[in-house]
Amino acid sequence: MSSFEDTGGDTGGGPAPLPPLPEDWQRGMAIAAHPDDIEYGTASAVARWTAQGKSFSYLLATRGEAGIDGMHPEQAGTLREAEERAGARAVGVDVVEFLDHRDGVVEYGPALRRDIVRAIRRHQPEVIVSGAFTVRMIGGLTNQADHRVVGLAALDAARDAGNRWIFPELADEGLEPWGGVRLVCFAGTAEPTHGVDVTGDPLERGIASLAAHAEYTKGLGANGFEPRPFLTWAARTAGPALGVEAALLLDVHELLPQGPPPWV
Numbered sequence: 001m002s003s004f005e006d007t008g009g010d011t012g013g014g015p016a017p018l019p020p021l022p023e024d025w026q027r028g029m030a031i032a033a034h035p036d037d038i039e040y041g042t043a044s045a046v047a048r049w050t051a052q053g054k055s056f057s058y059l060l061a062t063r064g065e066a067g068i069d070g071m072h073p074e075q076a077g078t079l080r081e082a083e084e085r086a087g088a089r090a091v092g093v094d095v096v097e098f099l100d101h102r103d104g105v106v107e108y109g110p111a112l113r114r115d116i117v118r119a120i121r122r123h124q125p126e127v128i129v130s131g132a133f134t135v136r137m138i139g140g141l142t143n144q145a146d147h148r149v150v151g152l153a154a155l156d157a158a159r160d161a162g163n164r165w166i167f168p169e170l171a172d173e174g175l176e177p178w179g180g181v182r183l184v185c186f187a188g189t190a191e192p193t194h195g196v197d198v199t200g201d202p203l204e205r206g207i208a209s210l211a212a213h214a215e216y217t218k219g220l221g222a223n224g225f226e227p228r229p230f231l232t233w234a235a236r237t238a239g240p241a242l243g244v245e246a247a248l249l250l251d252v253h254e255l256l257p258q259g260p261p262p263w264v
Contacts, residue, residue: 017243029125033146035084044206050092057095087212116157192249195242
C-alpha cells in the first residue's frame with residue numbers, strides 16, 4: 001500500500017481533509033535560501049519531529065547578507081547566521097550549514113545542485129523540506145527569486161544524490177550515492193497535498209524559533225513584526241484542511257513509491 005493512499009473518510013459531501021505527512025522515517029533535512037525562511041511555519045513541524053526523536057539538519061544556500069537595508073552585507077551575514085543557529089536550537093536542531101552562495105542572486109545550475117547533493121549524501125535524509133519553487137505561492141503571493149531557485153534545486157538534488165554518475169567527483173570526497181530520499185516537501189504552495197499537525201507545543205517552539213530572528217524581523221513592516229500573531233494565524237488558517245487546530249501544509253513529491261507501480 002502506498003504511503004499516499006487516501007485515508008480520508010466520509011465528510012458529508014465536502015472535501016476530505018488532507019492526509020497527514022507519513023512519519024515513519026528518522027532523518028530529515030530542511031533546505032532554504034535564507035536564514036528565517038524555515039522559521040515561517042516549517043520550524044513548527046521540525047519541532048514536532050525532533051520531539052519524536054527524529055534527527056534533523058538545516059542547509060542554507062546563503063547567509064542572508066543582503067537582507068537588512070541599513071546594514072553592510074558582511075555584518076548582516078554574520079548576524080543572520082547567529083540568529084539562524086539560535087532559531088534552529090529552539091526546535092531541537094544542532095546542525096546548521098551554509099553554502100555561501102550570494103544572497104539575492106542565487107543561480108540555478110550544476111554548482112548549486114552539487115553543493116546540495118554533497119550535503120544530502122553526507123547527512124542521508126529520508127525526508128527533505130524546502131520552500132515553494134513556483135512563481136505564485138499560497139494566497140497569490142509572488143515568490144522571491146532565490147526561493148524559487150533553491151526549492152527546484154533541492155528537488156533535483158534529491159534525485160541526483162542517488163546517481164553515482166551525476167557529480168562523480170563527490171566520490172573522491174568519500175561521498176557515496178544516497179538514494180534514500182523518500183519525500184521532498186514544499187511549504188507555502190498554493191496546492192498542498194499533505195499536512196503536519198503543529199497544534200500546541202510544536203507551534204510554540206516554532207514561534208520561539210522565528211523570534212530568534214529579532215534583528216532581521218524588526219525591519220519588516222511599518223510597525224515592526226511580531227512572530228506570535230503571524231504564525232498563530234497562519235497555522236490556524238491551515239488547520240481545517242488537515243482537520244486539526246493548527247497545521248503546516250505541504251506539497252509532497254514521493255521519490256520512492258511505496259507499493260506496486262500504478263500499472264500493476
